[in-house]
Amino acid sequence: MGFGETVEIAAPALAAGIMVALIHAPMGIEVLRRGIVFIDLAVAQIAGLCVVLVNLWQPEPGWLQTQGIAASAAIAAAIFFRWVERKFPREQEAIIGSCFILAASLALLALAGHPQGGEEIQHILSGQILFVSWATILSFLPLFATAFGLWFMVPGIRTGLPFFLTFALVVTASVQLVGVYVVFASLILPALAVNAIAGRKEGAAILCGAGATFAGIVFSVATDQPAGPVLVFTLAVAAIVFRATLAIRKIR
């Protein structure tokens, strides 16, 4: 494999990974601040469940239809979680976690009579970042660009219902690009890495997330390992290194 070809293979994965990392880093800080780290798993699982349920009625839906169903489910979940936040603020995380388990189990039950819908949900949840094509990236780019722009230009989006809606739509898209493990890792680990910083954390979190994604894709291509698990690993290492560096600086 020549260098040019290597770049060609890695480039779409790198683009998808960086795109996801850019928006996840600031969102992850907000998620961590609110103490609702399982919300991404819950939203992704609910979207996946709805795709399966619709498959029961109509096998092999088109791309647009699948996206429409997933997005509607994500919006419904967002509205529900916002309501939970206001109504049961102290039990919010417990309810979100339970929703994740419930949606996952319902998907398994649907899967029991309906195995090929299971392939669909497994695909949505696992994501194969190396197989992502430029066309797929371009189709999700407007959503990511809008969310990223709004996040920094319209601070109101970080609160209340707008936060839940933006978050749900972004996560539903990024799960399909990079899979649920990388979604969780790229949200929470950069946020953890910079959590001890007193002032503004977004820049540092983006640096951590994007840097780890870059290193992860390079490492995956150089060692020929599946990219998803490698990304989770490099994100974890980056978070530990960041956190340790910050702590050492503080002591001095």
Place this chain on the structure above:
Amino acid sequence: MNKTLVSLTTVVLAAGLIAPPPAHAEIRVFACEPEWAALAREIGGDKIDAFSATHAGQDPHHIRAKPSLIAKIRRTDLLFCSGAGLEVGWLPLLLQRGAPARIQPGKPGYLMATDHIEVLEQTTVTDRSFGDVHPEGNPHAHLDPRNLPLLATVLQQRLATLDKINAEYYRDRAANFTAAWGRRLAAWEVRRSALKGMPVIVHHRTWSYMVRWLGLREIASLESKPGIPPTPSHLSALLQTVRTQPVKAILLTPYDPTGPADWLHGKTGIPIVTLPYTVSRDAGPGALARLFENMLSQLERAHGIR
């Protein structure tokens, strides 16, 4: 800093990836499963370079995307897979990622084994409540050895189309392989008749081609529906069945989960026989024949013949 990073990346990538091309191979074969790589080596000899995307212990239904797979598919001249939906979870995605036009469906470089043999368990039923039924039929076609000469012929024709200069070479090798295989089939015929009617339980419908070839009696499958883990009621019905009629073995592939088989073995003492499903990834000449030899010996032992 940026420059250092870029050059560092270059070094890492270059060191890890620039592999020398094979010395004299002309045709690069990408096989989805080891058995097709082995068959390609039998027919293509040193004129081809065959690579298998999966190895013997791996369920070919599911594989993870690795960078080298994308690199391999881009320089492939002949794609050789089972088809019938076996690779549906990953091959279409891989073909989208910059695979050349010469190996896309319909081209001579696109060879699906199940397009060229009599496929078992084809169904027009589209009701998915029947389980993980591929309407295209059962894809595990290499497990009937009578299919291999048929596929050797198709493969030889494809290789001759893609590499006209060596057409003669492929024809000779295919003829030799088919003749030798015919002698083996004749020798196995004797052992086949001894195994005829042997009652077995399978885990998944993986073994249907072998079961038909040997005339085994498939009493039941552990999965209640293909691809779906057994339900409690299915297992208890299975237990009833087994108590009323003798079963000689529970047949598994190396990648099947062993839980249900262990459970049934614990209740009934029926031996579990894990048959090799395929050859090793870099199998050389003769490996396919040894696969069937090994399978037959294991079945004979379970049947109490040897």
